[in-house]
Amino acid sequence: MMRIKLTVAYDGTDFVGWQYQPNGVSVQQRLEEAIAQLTGSVHAVHSSGRTDAGVHARGMVCHLTTELMLPVKAWREGVNRFLPEAIAVRRAEVVEDDFHARFSAQGKFYRYTILRDSVRSPLERRISWQIKQPLDLAAMRKAAESFVGDHDFAAFRTSGCAAETTVRNMTSVSLVEDGDLLYIDVRGGGFLRNMVRMMVGTLVDIGRGKRPPEDIARMLSAPGSVPPALTAPAQGLCLMDVVY
């Protein structure tokens, strides 16, 4: 038996998300199908987590267990031959038998991309959230610092989130300017459902002057005391890396 770790990138635009869903095609389904076509046998892949419909990844990680003695290269190049253009295995590695994509993960890095442009821009529409109003980056940066550390993120999850505890640790939340693009880079030990998108939505509300920067500290300490978080649209979000 061998355990294989796969690092997977995808353009999430045309998928219902990572996980199998009754209403459409998921990334996991396409990946398991490609593996079945390559190997002739069924392998379940276990991921570090899910991504929602429309969310992208450059470094989603999953693992599988196999009795096949394929060269490790086949798990990348062979699988890629059967994947649609929108998905690619970026890396395949043989790992220890006790490696688990989800339980071994130490943290994740998400990047949210905002396009700051006053006129609609077709070439960035699939990978960014376009904001036409000016943004107060100084206020957003100040507010972003409030996320760092251990906090109760109960105000930053959707009602469908099944997590038992809502305390999470954020290592850093930083804003990076790149021309018209603004990246909000979020690194942390773990995330609740829709958490990054709700963090970004709240930061954007602050940038637009609709909320004071102090709202984030209030939402972390007393969630009901201020208006709920806005959820930023899916297409701006990308899972960049899972840290082990």
Added chain:
Amino acid sequence: MMRIKLTVAYDGTDFVGWQYQPNGVSVQQRLEEAIAQLTGSVHAVHSSGRTDAGVHARGMVCHLTTELMLPVKAWREGVNRFLPEAIAVRRAEVVEDDFHARFSAQGKFYRYTILRDSVRSPLERRISWQIKQPLDLAAMRKAAESFVGDHDFAAFRTSGCAAETTVRNMTSVSLVEDGDLLYIDVRGGGFLRNMVRMMVGTLVDIGRGKRPPEDIARMLSAPGSVPPALTAPAQGLCLMDVVY
């Protein structure tokens, strides 16, 4: 009568090109349809040139003549309401009656995007040509200089090109590195059909060591003396700007 200059951006992936074609939907068709929906009357738009199927634009320019007394803003924001997400009017201006998108143009700026990555990368696939082998950028830069100035570009056009003369002036051809991305920025007074893509294809052959850098000078002076140019794929090309 008023003459309106429109600057248009589009994601060319799902169009048959700028110009009307019997085999699918063109950008020009969608733009003229949107104008008809907004104004209730037919306006023909005249462009600075064509782009092929799959080629993108950030700054395609076209003009139209109208008897309608709409505020100029309507030609941008109003038209955008009826355009698909993949097309947007970025700018609308009232211009002199003798302005002509094609005949008044002094030059154009095209950017060709190459992704240098040894593994397939889904998120750049619509806007770049991925090259998996290493590229010798020094050889490419040296070769690119040979394009600058007045030259006969007969070796850099497709057989379907109807231009009467093949001498064109290139102002600059420069390579710009941006992480894994490599831009080949081409500025010139005028272009033949597929010219930029054939210039890029030849530069990439040089970068891969399949041709010497001197081949470009030979192709400009004695086209038949060396193998013909490779045509780079459409999705890497973007019309950035038309200069008036």
